[in-house]
Amino acid sequence: MKPFCRDTWVEVDLDAIRANVETFRGHLPAQTGIMAVVKADGYGHGSVHVGKEALDAGADSLGVALLDEAIVLREAGIEAPILVLGYTPVDSVAIASKLKVELTAYSEAWILEAEQALQRDELGPVGIHVKTDTGMGRLGVRSEEELLRVVSALENSSKLVWSGLFTHFACADEPDQTHVRRQYETFQSFIQALRAAGKKLPKVHCCNTAAAIAHPEWGYDTIRLGIGLYGLYPSPYMKERADVPLVPALSLKTKIAHVKVADEPFTVSYGATYTAQPHEQIATLPIGYADGYSRLLSNRGAVLFNGERAPIVGRVCMDQIMVKIPNESAQVGDEIVLYGRQGDEEISLDEIAALTGTINYEVPCLLNFRIPKVYYRAGKECTVHHLLTK
Numbered sequence: 001m002k003p004f005c006r007d008t009w010v011e012v013d014l015d016a017i018r019a020n021v022e023t024f025r026g027h028l029p030a031q032t033g034i035m036a037v038v039k040a041d042g043y044g045h046g047s048v049h050v051g052k053e054a055l056d057a058g059a060d061s062l063g064v065a066l067l068d069e070a071i072v073l074r075e076a077g078i079e080a081p082i083l084v085l086g087y088t089p090v091d092s093v094a095i096a097s098k099l100k101v102e103l104t105a106y107s108e109a110w111i112l113e114a115e116q117a118l119q120r121d122e123l124g125p126v127g128i129h130v131k132t133d134t135g136m137g138r139l140g141v142r143s144e145e146e147l148l149r150v151v152s153a154l155e156n157s158s159k160l161v162w163s164g165l166f167t168h169f170a171c172a173d174e175p176d177q178t179h180v181r182r183q184y185e186t187f188q189s190f191i192q193a194l195r196a197a198g199k200k201l202p203k204v205h206c207c208n209t210a211a212a213i214a215h216p217e218w219g220y221d222t223i224r225l226g227i228g229l230y231g232l233y234p235s236p237y238m239k240e241r242a243d244v245p246l247v248p249a250l251s252l253k254t255k256i257a258h259v260k261v262a263d264e265p266f267t268v269s270y271g272a273t274y275t276a277q278p279h280e281q282i283a284t285l286p287i288g289y290a291d292g293y294s295r296l297l298s299n300r301g302a303v304l305f306n307g308e309r310a311p312i313v314g315r316v317c318m319d320q321i322m323v324k325i326p327n328e329s330a331q332v333g334d335e336i337v338l339y340g341r342q343g344d345e346e347i348s349l350d351e352i353a354a355l356t357g358t359i360n361y362e363v364p365c366l367l368n369f370r371i372p373k374v375y376y377r378a379g380k381e382c383t384v385h386h387l388l389t390k
Helices: 014-027 039-043 047-057 067-075 090-099 108-120 144-155 178-196 209-214 236-241 349-356 362-366
Strands: 008-013 033-037 061-064 082-084 103-105 126-131 160-166 203-205 222-225 250-255 258-261 266-268 274-276 281-285 302-305 308-311 321-325 335-342 345-347 373-377 380-385
Touching (some): 008 014, 014 047, 014 209, 014 222, 033 047, 039 047, 047 061, 047 067, 047 380, 082 103, 090 108, 103 108, 108 126, 126 144, 203 222, 209 222, 302 345, 308 345, 349 362
Parallel strands (some): 008 373, 033 061, 061 082, 126 160
Antiparallel strands (some): 258 281, 281 321, 302 335
């Protein structure tokens, strides 16, 4: 018996994850490591399974956005280095110490508070990566003076260990590389200021997927492989460059729940925005916007049936959508592909992003806990993960 009831599921190809890690391993300098970024539940692919596969394929550490995400990985038995790339409240530093998770810092005041908290609770040390803001405008120190104060505070700490220095690029995926080169030069100036002050540098990293593709020589000690890990390119421009061949890892599938053929015109879904005509076959699929399938695909998107496109008709509902099947050939239980390939046709996450006015990053991240994930290796199902039934 399958471990979930509704006939809607995500398939994740672990061989694709492995292939993408190996592709970047071959693209980068030999001395540059790979941090596999598995935040947002592995961009909707599942952080634990993707993280384990990436590590086994040659990544040497994992990156997450939140300490809570790191807890999930540790509870799953992952012992590799983990870096929290975002903000962590001081009152959670004790958890990082106990789980041996590294944190990001960029404030002298935060460092002093975290030091006091760890001393008070007599906890072990926590590795700290200092983030510099070279032009992203989010988190990070913005001046050499501020950077030196933060680093000095870490050096004077008995509980916090300066273990990394990094920045994040805002425009590395764009044709005009002026901004990213300016950011890189600023980052280099920060490094030179530290060296001039006699500081011994820890692990240094600045490249996201886009920068790693376009500027592998900027790899320093490691890159942060995010969207590329999942076989997706950071932008259409990066995809057109074709520097590295990537393999998409995710498919979204369902099965037909109901079929009806119009013997006279009838309206479909909320708002009656579509009217089925005589002899049109309308199939109902058990997926909707509550699963993360965008309502913006109403009367616009398509699915794959028998290797052919079938348009979505009417508005996407919370739990169901309707599609028009050609040739009156559908039956209950027939498989439908919403994202991915079927036969010679494909509905890519890039296509869905364009239809919904967003980026490919967001499309898999929207898929939520209601949808089970089925993992494949060598073309065979190897495990299933479903939060509703675990």
